[in-house]
Amino acid sequence: MMSEKCVAIIGAGITGLTTGYYLKRNNIPFRIFDTASLPGGVMQSKKNETFVWETGPSTGTLGKPEAMELFEDLDLSLLETAPSLAGNRYIWKGKKLHALPSSPISGLTTPLFSWKDKFGILFEPIRPKGKDPEETLTSFVKRRLGTSILEYAVDPFVSGVYAGSPDTIIPKYALPKLYALEENYGSFIRGSIKKMKEPKTPRDKKATKKVFSAKGGFSCLIEKLTQEIGMENISLGLEKCKVRLDENGYIVSANELENKFSHVVFCGSARRLEESFSFLAEEGLQDAFQITYTSVMEVAVGFKNWKGRPLDGFGALMPSKEKRKILGILFLSSLFSGRAPKGGAMLSVFMGGIRHPEYLKLSDAEVFEMVKKEIQETLCVTDFSPELFEITRHEMAIPQYDKTTPARMAAFAKAESMHPGLILGGNGIGGIGMADRIRQGKEMALRIVGENS
């Protein structure tokens, strides 16, 4: 490897920017390359004189200490956490929204789950462990908790997070913490109780269930990161970005320019890995490119005066069984300040996903009619005349940690072991949530910092 460290980062989304930020703090030179014309990847907020809205991720969970640490390192006053009402989550069943139970009492009284599954929970601690580590989430949840909990808690959750289906998602990769409860303790309930009793370090305590954004929208976090990194270290709007092997390092060619680096860190989606790293195919590592994505459409709907049901929670999710046309609605203005004027509302409506990829082909007028009907029926709005209605179509946007995952992970690991200085990240590995992305970006930077030159 080149004796001096110099790092190429492919991708200027939250993962790549976090990697760059922590390299900069450790005085390691780097350059970030991206074909997009703006930094931030899918993380983009917009605003006008009345509303602030997101076109990509709308909220994150501070579930990893690295997410909190990034705000502490950058500027803690940038962090905005949602009030406790974010704990209220609604699920559609029959003809109305029901609160997802949050206590043993509400678990007993909820109409969402069957009596068989409510009482069956008592036997969860003694149910045998699964035998197939690659079993789907559907089979995993049915086995441990029952069908109604699958249909009215897990299925809508998977739609909300992955725009996917529990029939294809594999908990070992998509929900490693839940999987580990069964694996290590034999039961979710026993495992959760034991984990609660385990001593926590001050760092562990930084990881919480708090819902977060940045003050003024996620783009403010991206702006702060780019400012700290310095635009002179970021090349955007590139036609293409190719990496080839060179003696003791890597040559990155972007547009007409070529530069040599000791390390290359990939921070894009796995479906775009081949574009830059064609040499992996020549080495028989095509599995690294295999990934399933779902497409999702996000519709920002803003009202100056909200006249529907109280938006007293995080949002509402629609189980597949209910056959509604949307996946869910996030009550963005109830979570964060300044998203809508007082008395108004900013909603993020999600559609498409694995259930209805064809919806992304609908015209704007057709989407409007669909969203209108869904909001009227689910949030009790009679007069639907929003002041803002903006559609963002994300083709192949959300990676599914399904049966392609183990082969992809193995190919990533093999490529890294064959090529010192190559680090393959991005949301095809290590989780899709904001906190997972920040954690991965920081870890990749610190791996390079920790290497001996």
Ligand SMILES: Cc1cc2nc3c(=O)[nH]c(=O)nc-3n(C[C@H](O)[C@H](O)[C@H](O)COP(=O)(O)OP(=O)(O)OC[C@H]3O[C@@H](n4cnc5c(N)ncnc54)[C@H](O)[C@@H]3O)c2cc1C
């Ligand atoms: C609509 C939507 C809603 C979401 N909602 C949430 C949410 O509410 N909460 C949450 O936690 N997560 C959410 N997610 C997931 C989360 O947003 C993503 O996992 C995360 O933002 C991905 O960040 P990233 O930097 O890894 O990738 P990206 O944001 O995809 O950025 C990757 C960048 O790399 C560039 N790139 C890729 N390949 C190449 C290449 N070969 N050459 C040059 N450039 C390349 C791309 O142009 C892009 O700019 C959502 C995702 C979507 C799409």
